[in-house]
Amino acid sequence: MQGTARRRAWSTALIITMALVLDVAMHAYPLRLLTLDFERFGGTAVPSSEAMRFPEGTELLRVRNACTNAGNGGCWSLFTVRPPIGEARAAFEDTYLVEFGRVPGTFWDPHPISVSATEFGDDVWVVRGDYWRDTP
Template sequence: MQATRRRRTWTAAVLIAAAVVLDVSLHLYPLRLLILDFGRAEGAAVPSTEAMRFPHGTTLMSVRSECASGGCWSLFTVRPPAGSDRAAFEDTYLVDRGRLDGTLWDPRPITVSAEEFGDDVWVVRGDYWTDWLWRPSE
């Protein structure tokens, strides 16, 4: 009898804890999205290397950020991978204004473009604000 009561008490405690965690998560996630949107509107936020999701085999040589009056962007100096991963790299990054969709954690889309720097080295540009300001006619 006492074991059953103890088990019910622990079950209730676990359910209450799960409900509190879920409630806090449901309130904090929209706040995170709002904070990300402010950074995007200001143009000061720049994508990280992880956010760019380069294909496996891409060699990252350097990363730097630059800003102008319109906003900030990241410049990634990379050596593309070989084989099928290279084709995926070119399809995604070697375009005038490509787009990487966001993730659940960071839903901001990234506008990407690249140009050859020489000796199979490419400079890939990524920013959050171009897509927000510039929308192609559909």
């Protein structure tokens, strides 16, 4: 009898814990999206190197953020990279070494990133990524 009551108490505690975790998760994700929207509305949000999802083998040499001086023109990240060699090089070029491309968003950050790149020299490229540019 005492074993059944103990199991029932543990089961109830487990169900309550799972419900609390689910409730927090259901509130945390919309709050995360709302926070991202406020940053982007102000034009100050910039993508991180993780958000850019460079192919494996890409050597990240430098990251710099810049903003336009003209009010709400937006901010962007400049990634100085050395592209990978081999098969990953073609994927890198198709995505980043274009005049105007897009990196799709993720579950945690669903907004797409606008990308473009210019050659810096010695197989080094500067890739620009931003959230605010919608058209070339």
